[in-house]
Amino acid sequence: MATAPDRLRKAVEKLKATGVRMTPQRHAILEYLLSTMSHPTADEIYKALEKDFPNMSVATIYNNLRLFKEAGLVRELTYGDSSSRFDANMSDHYHIICRRCGKITDFEYPPLIEVEEEAARKTGFRVDSHRMEVYGLCAECQ
Amino acid sequence: MATAPDRLRKAVEKLKATGVRMTPQRHAILEYLLSTMSHPTADEIYKALEKDFPNMSVATIYNNLRLFKEAGLVRELTYGDSSSRFDANMSDHYHIICRRCGKITDFEYPPLIEVEEEAARKTGFRVDSHRMEVYGLCAECQ
DNA sequence: ATAACTGCAAACGTTTTGCTACGCA
């Protein structure tokens, strides 16, 4: 398991390799995403970094999130609720979401390759990925 | 396999049992949802029914979709794209989505019960459901 | 008759865009 600073350094390298520049704001957003397990929304990132960057605009958050997504550093999670969440944990894992408090918890499970294969067989698609989430009530909300 | 008019009749019954009234607009929206495999957005439903109901408002579409959802007649699909899609096929099935043209195709696969069980075991959640989609390129887009 | 519904327009929250000034490389 790589340490947090280690993952940050690798992410910065990967970003720079795509030709983008490192700005303090960009660095802070990336660092925050890599440090948290909370799958924050754009607005939550905005609020979390407000004290360090009182002048940062939401547009900067969104611009950078798009950039990170394109670089393969974060995943966008679109659940039923109003806003997207962002996950910088790119390892194979799935999410379980509490219907009551909205908490998102990671859990490990072997990738569902056989579902992808069966879907490809039945539909004629060329499959590249899948997504799965489980819903329920977390321990506190039961 | 039930016929389309048959499913419509059953759906109307189920709705009426919840105490709502049947209006021509409501009936048309429901009929359209049950007749198509295309998982339409609210706006697509709006456009499809425009010729029959030139004065129908989008609010009516949204009101009814919420009602249908609460009655368990349709499912709301929230993928990454900007707007929700609605699926009146309530049988156990999963979706495969084309990254290029956005087409959504149903495919059957045994429900992933064991994933739910494992998630519950690992996280302490009480699980009630899950959601899964496969992504790729459809036969035409490859 | 009356409670539920439609249509309309305005409001809402999230995300995107156009632009100017700034600052990293």
Next chain:
DNA sequence: TGCGTAGCAAAACGTTTGCAGTTAT
């Protein structure tokens, strides 16, 4: 120094809401 980027505000977008008039039961 030059191009990419941040900040700002306005716009865009899908969706929800409040209300007045209409309609199914």
